[in-house]
Amino acid sequence: MESTLTQGKPYKQIIRFTLPLLIGNLFQQIYNMVDAFIVSRTLGVNAFAGVSSTAGIILLIIGSAQGLTVGLSILISHSFGAGEENNVRNNYTNNMIICVVSALLLTLLSLSINSWILEITQTPDDIWDYSYDYLQIMFVGIIGPMMFNFFSNTIRALGDSKTPLYYLLIASILNIILDYVLISYTPLGVRGAALATVLSQIVSAVLCAITIRKKFKIISIEHFHFKISSSTILKNLKIGLPMAFQSSIIALGVIIIQVATNTMGTTAVAAYAVGVKIDGIAVEPLRSFGMAMTTFTAQNYGARKYKRVIDSVKQCIFITISIAITLGLLMIFGGRHLSAIFVGVEQSEILSMSHSFLIIHGSLYIVLSLLFVFRYTLQGIGQTAIPTIAGVMELLMRFLAAVFLVDNYEFIGASFATPLSWIGAFIPVCIAYVFTLQKLKKSIKP
Numbered sequence: 007m008e009s010t011l012t013q014g015k016p017y018k019q020i021i022r023f024t025l026p027l028l029i030g031n032l033f034q035q036i037y038n039m040v041d042a043f044i045v046s047r048t049l050g051v052n053a054f055a056g057v058s059s060t061a062g063i064i065l066l067i068i069g070s071a072q073g074l075t076v077g078l079s080i081l082i083s084h085s086f087g088a089g090e091e092n093n094v095r096n097n098y099t100n101n102m103i104i105c106v107v108s109a110l111l112l113t114l115l116s117l118s119i120n121s122w123i124l125e126i127t128q129t130p131d132d133i134w135d136y137s138y139d140y141l142q143i144m145f146v147g148i149i150g151p152m153m154f155n156f157f158s159n160t161i162r163a164l165g166d167s168k169t170p171l172y173y174l175l176i177a178s179i180l181n182i183i184l185d186y187v188l189i190s191y192t193p194l195g196v197r198g199a200a201l202a203t204v205l206s207q208i209v210s211a212v213l214c215a216i217t218i219r220k221k222f223k224i225i226s227i228e229h230f231h232f233k234i235s236s237s238t239i240l241k242n243l244k245i246g247l248p249m250a251f252q253s254s255i256i257a258l259g260v261i262i263i264q265v266a267t268n269t270m271g272t273t274a275v276a277a278y279a280v281g282v283k284i285d286g287i288a289v290e291p292l293r294s295f296g297m298a299m300t301t302f303t304a305q306n307y308g309a310r311k312y313k314r315v316i317d318s319v320k321q322c323i324f325i326t327i328s329i330a331i332t333l334g335l336l337m338i339f340g341g342r343h344l345s346a347i348f349v350g351v352e353q354s355e356i357l358s359m360s361h362s363f364l365i366i367h368g369s370l371y372i373v374l375s376l377l378f379v380f381r382y383t384l385q386g387i388g389q390t391a392i393p394t395i396a397g398v399m400e401l402l403m404r405f406l407a408a409v410f411l412v413d414n415y416e417f418i419g420a421s422f423a424t425p426l427s428w429i430g431a432f433i434p435v436c437i438a439y440v441f442t443l444q445k446l447k448k449s450i451k452p
Contacts, residue, residue, distance in 0.1 A: 011023065011087075011165050011301065011302045011305045011306065012087055012305055012306050012309045012311055012314070016302070016314055016317050016318035016321055017318070017321040017322075017325070019302065020295070020298050020299070020302055020318055020321065020322055020325075021325075023165070023167045023298045023301065023302065024167075024294050024295050024297075024298040025167075026167040026168045026170070026171035027162075027167050027171070027294040027297055027298055028290060028291055028294035028295075029171055029175075030170065030171040030174040030175065031290045031293065031294050032287065032290050033174065033175055033178045034174060034178055035283075035286050035287040035290055036178075036287070037178040037181050037182055038283060038286070039283060039287070039347070039348075040182050040185070041181070041182070041185050041199055041202075041203075042054060042057075042058070042279075042283055042348055043347070043348065044185050044186060044189055044190075044199070045057055045189065045196065045199055046348060046349065048189050048190055049136075049189065049195060049196065051272070051276055051349065052132055052133050052136065052272065053133075053136050053195065053196055054276065054279065054348075055130075055133045055136075055272050055275045055276045055279060056129075056133035056134070056135070056136025056137045056140065056196060057136060057137070057140050057196050057199060058275065058276070058278075058279030058282070058283075059127075059129055059133060059137055059264060059268060059275055059279070060137050060140055060141050060144075061260065061264070061279070061282065062127070062257055062258075062260035062261035062263075062264045063123055063127070063141060063257075063261065064141070064144060065253070065256070065257035065260055066254055066257035066258060066260075066261060067112060067116045067144075067145065067148065068144065068148060068151050068152075069253040069254070069256075069257050070112070070250045070251075070253045070254040070257070071105075071108065071109065071112060071148060071151065071152045071155070071250070072151065072152075072155045072253065073246075073249040073250040073251075073252060073253030073254070074104075074105070074108060074246045074247070074249065074250035075105060075152065075155040075156040075158075075159045075246075076155075076159055076246075076249055076300070076385075077242070077245040077246030077247070077248065077249035077250065077385075077390070078097075078101040078104065078105070078156065078159070078160075078242050078245070078246040079101075079159040079160055079162065079163040079301075080163070080245050080300070080304050080385065080386065080388060081093075081097050081241060081242055081245065081388075082094055082097045082098060082101075082160060082163040082164070083163040083164075083300075083301055083304030083305050083308060083386070084304055084305075084307065084308035084388070085097060085308065086163065086164055086165070086305060086308070087304065087305035087306060087307070087308030087309040088308040088309060088310075089309075094164075096233075096235060096238055097238060097242060098160060099233070100234065100235055100238045100239050100242065101156065101160070101242055101246075102156065103234060103239070104239060104242065104243065104246070105152055105153060105156045106149075106153075108152065109148050109149040109152040109153070110149070112145075112148050112152075113145060113146065113148045113149070116141075116145040116148070117142070117145050117146070120138060120141050120142060120145065121138065123141075124137055124138060124141075126265075127261055127264060127265045127268060128265050128268045128269055129268055130268055130271070130272060130275070132272060133272065133275070136195075136196045139195065139196050139197045139200075140196045140197065140199065140200045141200075142197070142200075143197050143200035143201050143204060144200045144203065144204065146204070147200075147201075147203075147204030147205075147207075147208070149208070150203075150204045150205075150207035150208040150211060151203075151204075151207045153208075153211040153215075154173075154177065154207045154208075154210050154211035154214060157170075157211060157214035157215055157218060158170035158173065158174070158214060160218070161214070161217075161218065161222065162301055163301060163304070164222065165301065165305065166222075167298070167301075169214075169217060169221075170214070173210040173213050173214050173217075174210070176206075176209070176210055176213065177206045177207055177209070177210035178206070180202075180205075180206040180209060180210075181202050181203055181206040184198075184201070184202035184205060184206060185198070185199055185202045188201055188202050189202075244390070245388060245390055248390035248391070248393070248394045249385065249390060249393070251394060251397070252390075252393055252394050252396075252397040253397075255394075255397040255398055255400070255401045256397050256400050256401070258401055259400050259401040259403070259404030259405070259423075259427055260404070260424075262401075262404050262405055262408045262423075263404055263407065263408055263412075263420050263423045263424070264278075265408070266408045266412040266420055267412075267417070267420050270416060270417060270420075273355055273356060273359070274359065274416075274417050274420075276349065276353075276356050277355075277356045277357075277359035277360045277363065277417065278359075278360075278363065278417070278420065278421075280345050280348045280349060280356065280360040281345070281359075281360040281363030281364055281367070281421070282363075283348065284337075284341065284344050284345065284360070284364060285337070285363070285364060285367050288333045288336070288337060288367075288368070288371070289333070289371065289374060291326075291329045291333070292326050292329060292330060292333075292371065292374055292375045292378050293378055295322055295325060295326050295329075295375075295378065295379070296326075296378030296379055296381065296382040297382060298322075298382075299318065299319070299322055299378075299379060299382040299383050299386060300382045300383075300385050300386040301386065302315075302318055302386065303315050303318070303382070303383050303385075303386025303387055304386040304387070304388075306318070307386060307387050307388070310449075312446040312447075312449050312450050313450050315383070315387075315446060316443065316446055316447070319379060319380075319383055319439075319443075322379050323375075323376065323379055326375035326376075326378065326379055327372055327375055327376070329375065330371035330372045330374065330375040331371075331372065333368065333371055334368035334369060334370075334371040334372070335368070336368070337364040337365065337367060337368025337371075338364070338365050338368050338369070341360070341361040341363075341364030341365060341368070342357050342358075342360075342361040344364070345357050345360040345361055345364070359417050362417070362418060362421060363417075363421040366418075366421045366422055366425060367421070367424065367425055369425070370425040370428060370429070373425070373428045373429055373432055374425075374428045376432060376436070377396075377428055377431055377432045377435060380432075380435045380436055380438075380439040381393050381396060381431070381435050383439065384435065384438060384439060384442065387442065389438070389442070392434055392435060392438035393435065395434050396430075396431035396432075396434050396435045397431065399427070399430035399431045399433070399434060400427035400428075400430055400431045401427075402430060403423070403426045403427040403429070403430035403431075404423045404424070404426075404427050406426075407419060407420070407422055407423035407426055407427075408420075408423065411423065
């Protein structure tokens with residue numbers, strides 16, 4: 007059921023809302039690890055490298071779709087926090103239309119440029135076929151993650167982070183089962199891994215839609231609610247498109263570094279992939295608290311409870327910095343052992359390279375924690391310009407790293423690219439939050 011975040015102590019509400027997000031995100035990352043383990047141990051290191059090398063491309067296409075759905079949920083949160091039920095339903099129905107049309111357009115576009123993308127990213131010849139086959143299936147099934155994320159983010163916008171967790175768990179478990187069956191017992195190879203992902207998300211999207219209709223009366227719709235409103239669509243796209251663009255430019259930065267890594271050979275690609283997967287799990291607590299701040303801020307901003315927004319940021323910073331220090335130490339002292347899970351202890355060169363990657367990233371988790379809190383808070387308020395500028399800064403820093411650091415320091419230079427992008431993005435976001443803080447303080451009624 008829908009739940010307001012405008013009452014109670016901010017830190018308790020944030021933690022309560024974050025925990026299901028964190029469990030779901032960690033479970034999804036664990037699925038990614040299991041998926042990588044199955045691909046690597048069943049199909050070989052080249053297949054693993056081929057699938058892993060598509061991460062930036064998938065983030066560009068599917069990540070943009072996910073960014074869009076997050077943006078589309080913000081006005082729903084604002085309306086819900088303000089108690090405007092008709093606006094909640096109106097936003098929901100028009101956003102559904104946006105998502106379906108966007109998914110179809112993205113599918114057509116991505117399928118038409120699959121080979122071209124692999125060419126410009128300089129995918130090595132020995133993993134080309136694996137990358138192409140994996141992407142082809144993922145692109146055909148874009149509608150699955152698009153609608154699953156749309157329904158999940160809509161439910162979260164209403165203050166319920168538990169229900170999306172249940173369906174994310176179902177998707178992840180189903181994904182693991184299908185992975186094992188399709189990779190081990192069919193000739194599909196890496197296409198089986200992609201098909202498992204698409205099918206599991208379609209199933210969870212359908213279950214999510216059924217649950218919304220039955221349990222969430224505020225957005226339970228009938229055919230007569232489907233009234234296209236150009237003004238509503240434009241208002242939602244004004245927030246959704248910049249967030250999709252933000253995801254896409256971050257992804258472009260990832261692709262730039264992936265291209266640079268691809269030129270170093272399969273060993274570097276595998277080491278980078280291992281580091282990215284472990285790092286992805288490590289930063290999920292920080293990301294989850296940031297995601298929680300979007301909904302918390304949106305509801306309270308919509309309810310004009312600006313002091314709660316300010317207090318929540320302070321409390322969330324304390325929590326996330328504490329987590330960042332702990333995780334950073336884990337990466338520094340345990341990174342090599344974690345890397346061995348993927349490729350085995352015999353791959354000493356890959357282990358050394360991935361451990362270096364994790365040391366560099368873990369040392370700057372504090373910066374990332376602050377970036378997440380400030381960026382997601384601004385997005386919850388409805389500000390899109392500064393987070394987008396921050397995304398451009400991330401792209402710029404990764405590009406500079408690829409041009410100057412990778413050329414001189416190779417894998418170590420590539421490993422510094424993402425942490426440097428955090429610093430580049432943090433500066434404008436921090437400045438913007440300081441100015442926003444002053445405006446919020448002036449708006450607080452005595």
